[in-house]
Amino acid sequence: MIAERMIGKALGKGVFEISKEVKEAETEFGKDNVINSTIGTFYGEDENLSVLKTVEKYYKNLPAVEIFGYASGISGSNEYKEAVKENVLDIYKSSFDKSYIGVTATPGGTGAIHNTLKAYMDCGETVLLPEFMWEAYKSLAAANGLKYDTYTLFDGNAFNISSFSEKVLKMAKNQHKVLAVINDPCQNPTGYCLSFEEWKAVIEVLKEAAKYAKVILLNDIAYIDYDFRGAAKSREYMTLFNGLPEEILVIMAFSMSKSFTSYGLRVGAQVAVSSSKKIIDEFDTASTFLCRTSWSNTTRGGMKLLSDIYSDEKLLKEVEDEREEKIVLLEKRAEIFVKEAEKSGLITCPFRSGFFVTIPLKENAKEIIADLKSQKVFVLPVIGGIRIALCSVPCRKIEKLPEIIAQSIKKFNR
Ligand SMILES: Cc1ncc(COP(=O)(O)O)c(C=O)c1O
Known part of the structure; x- marks a missing residue:
């Protein structure tokens, strides 16, 4: 059947x-x-x-229409998109002067990963995953008709840049398309966080690969708000995403699940960064289409929750x-x-x-x-x-x- x-x-x-x-x-x-x-x-x-507690109380007190009504916009409300940008990029906002940013609301980080694989890879292609990984990546790849290869995650106590480089370049030369997943900071399941220097090396590899292929970096940031280094340090590497060659698109998979203890609300987002407006327009069109044809829109109450938290300094501080x-x-x-x-x-x-x-x-x-x-x-x-x-x-x-x-x-x- x-x-x-x-x-x-x-x-x-x-x-x-x-x-x-x-x-x-x-x-x-x-x-x-x-x-x-x-x-x-x-x-x-x-x-x-x-x-x-603040999140729980605020959500429970939302007016019925904000929970039960349809959300505005298939790819998320504008207020929600701004709130996501604030969470992810605001600390370094001035560092994104050469970037266009696109945000699409999704059901959790899972939706963001699914949308990204579906929009950027063709059936039969291979994606690059870390050796120790959140195992849902493999199912998400399979659901989209994709194969996967893995890079070795560690070299002693450090990120294994040679394995990452070898696999990325091989894929760039053979497949002319690379989609590599880096789950950082606070990797699941190891708790590893790349240093700023390690991220610099990653970006150099991607730039080299971009000479041969279209390169998509899928950076899963589901646990970012639990980085012991604090919000500013945990996001410092993102400044390296500014002004990259047009052949490199970065998509971060944002999730409210852990950061706002809202696992069951199913709210997340794709945050796309590119130096090309055309690439971000294309991202907006494709991801909106995929939302409509997969789950329609993300929950209104969850999006309202994040939007309101980020529009009220006192509330944000409490959270x-x-x-x-x-x-x-x-x-x-x-x-x-x-x-x-x-x-x-x-x-x-x-x-x-x-x-x-x-x-x-x-x-x-x-x-x-x-x-x-x-x-x-x-x-x-x-x-x-x-x-x-x-x-x-x-x-x-x-x-x-x-x-x-x-x-x-x-x-x-x-
Ligand atoms: C590494 C990683 N990424 C993404 C997710 C997605 O979570 P959600 O879809 O609930 O946002 C999880 C959830 O456990 C995870 O461990």
Whole structure:
């Protein structure tokens, strides 16, 4: 019955199955005796979803028409687009003097990624993904009839610029089109953040590739507001996007999910930066068409929420102050994890900031995950390792986690 292009396309049962097992273990042994490190949303020390109170209150008080009415504009309201620009680019606004900017509202960062793949790649082409990655990228590529290749993410404790360069240039010469995904800052699942110098090197590679191909950089910034370096430092690299050759288009995938604890509202955006007006006009036309033919428009209430937050300094400050409390807690959890991991000799991928840290595992991942389960510790398997969710495990449990994992790894990998 199914269309041919859908044959073999299915989501893994992974997270769904694990959460069922977690529930069963919690019922049998009590929540205090179970460590659930599989949840990718922010939970407080009480192990419940932790929402920004100001955001919750403001949204609940929006007039009915602002939630239930159709949103204006297929690609988002003008106020929303301005608010997105303010969040993403405002700190360095004067640095975009040679740029045209396009914004299209999408259902979350997922919608932004989907729209970008669909608009810029043809069926059968290959996109470039990081080796450790948010695994939905692969499904999003498959849904658009695309293949993928990966670049090695690390060289020791640094970004692996030679692997990135090799893969990008090969693709540029063979395919004459490059779409490379960089999930930065606060990469999922490793928590890596490229330094400004590393970003400079990335841009040089893209410029070289642009001699042979059209180049699209898809920069997924879903976790940017949890960068421990703060808002200004986390966005400094974006100044490098100004005045690039016309052959390079940068699209940032913005998401309200984490930054505004609005996971279920499904609001995000594509933010396109180019030195060519024609390219941005083309972006606007194509992305609007794709919105209309995929989901029509993004939720009005979610867009109104962001627009109002950015049009009221006091409200914005309240939201940022509340988020800061979560960042401080996240930093504390990260500090505990890193310290305990060092004590236990547990090796992690280079970590800088954000929701997650990854333990690289070359072999026996299945056995180690099963062994951890038998100790009532649930972790998320990712390609090349296991992911620890600093965002959802309380400090008292984080403290125990590295030693348990280290012991389990020792049992299988000597
Ligand atoms: C790396 C990364 N990018 C994008 C997203 C998209 O999130 P959303 O569609 O909820 O905005 C996620 C969500 O978990 C993510 O981890």
